[in-house]
Amino acid sequence: MSASESTPEAVGLRAEGRVARRQAWSRASRWILLGATLLGLVVLVVLGIDNAITGIPALDWDFLVSYPSRKAELAGIRPGILGLIWVLALTVILAIPLAVGAAIWMEEFAPRNAILTTVRLNIANLAGVPSIIYGILGLAVFVRLMELGPSILAGALTLALMILPMTVITSVEAISQVPPSIREGSLALGATRWQTVWNHVLPGAMPGILTGTILAVARAAGETAALIVIGAAAFIAADPSLSFAGLLDSFTTLPMQVYSWTLQTKPEFRANAAAGIIVLMIAVIGLNALALVVRDRLRRN
């Protein structure tokens, strides 16, 4: 038998029939998914450009360091920026230790039972509660019941309450990512549970906890609804004072300032609002970028 006789028919390796159809669908899906991504981006970019066109003429150094004014060209966002920094710092101090503590308890110490499951589920629910509800709670409890008034402290407590569930969830997530073998290794050396948490679990979870914290702070930074409800001022012509007594001063934040300008009828104030939005967006994007950098730094070590 010669070789030529046994040569098999050439194999068809081109896509035909079903394979061709599946491949066509697969190729199409790539473009559809790309479109989904672009849609969100395009909306954001268009909004950003539109806002920039209105806002940039009003944006200069005087705008950043001036107090609000009835004359649009003189008005600035100094109290808004300072108030925002003050309130956010206080929010972080109040919320983060509580959130991390709660997360450690849930992951490391709590008995695994139905109560814990319920608590977890409800914390997840709380993270989805609209911020205005937290505002109403803040108004009832902090402003009225505890008689703090529409103060920096009341604002920070309200925002802390608002970001608490989200921070707890991200912290729980970060802690559960620490491999159990590390805990076993530590406990097997005669470390107590707390020593294990402090020396191994927390350092391991820190990148995740920090990322979650910064994202939550970014959310609090843009918050208006809750602050409107508790009665944060729209017009303040003084810096918040850096003292314990200053905690009870009334305050404004950048988003509040922007919101109040959008209510004005004069178009000049709309330009001011747009300029304020640019500053706020830069701050929030900066915070998110910081979250990324911090996470990468810590992961590498």
Place this chain on the structure above:
Amino acid sequence: MSLRLRSTTPTGEQAREALRGKPAAEHRPSENVAKPEGEIAFSISDLNLWYGTFQALTNVGLDIPRQQVTALIGPSGCGKSTLIRCLNRMNDLIPGVTIEGNVTYRDADIYGSDVDPVEVRRRIGMVFQKPNPFPKSIYDNVAFGARVNGFRGNLDDLVESSLQRAALWDEVKDDLKKSGLALSGGQQQRLCIARALANNPDVILMDEPCSALDPIATLKIEDLMRELATDYTIVVVTHNMQQAARVSDYTAFMLTDEEITGQLIEYAPTETMFTQPADERTEDYISGRFG
């Protein structure tokens, strides 16, 4: 015989109730259990353990000699890892575990009501199947146990001597600041042994310490085990019968059959076990007929 019950959850207790009187509870402990010569480190009797409703150990009883190497062998799921983790109360950490029976260490009841598991684990060190160095420097890995236990001495000397005893010093002495994770698998495992030695324990438990290592690294760990046995009591779980034959003085063979999980079939000096096993099932296993 004293009977104790430690129940961490209702499930555990229910499990115990549910299983009482069933065949597992009627199981007779094996008669082929030798009594080691010399001093005894651990004395285990009537040990039963449940994970929730699943019984993982049934009526296990044996004495583990001091400053010798004792190997626990048997096919997967026979309860050897569970047994070794009973010796330093690592099973306490698993929710829903119920433990019944006696485990004494040099006549002290390990599960006594006044016993603190942290103190047990400080004296009875453990090395795990997968090397698990902390994501810290080599130095900090070794120093950790001493630090948490409030060691007041020269930490540098302790780190050096521990690494030397674990036969790792020469390989790492120039970069103790390097991350423990940067070492090779075999080095990582020796680092974990050094870490355990730094606590100055009496016993080192090793749960399949070589199963993630290549043959050369395995050989190093085995040599180390032999060497350490002059000062320490070593209990090693292994899948590898040749390893048991090479390193151990005594061998316990465990098995799970259709009816009874986690039973001790035979316990004898290693030489006897591998040349004249008393039980047919031991012979089948060590000659490679199953498992």
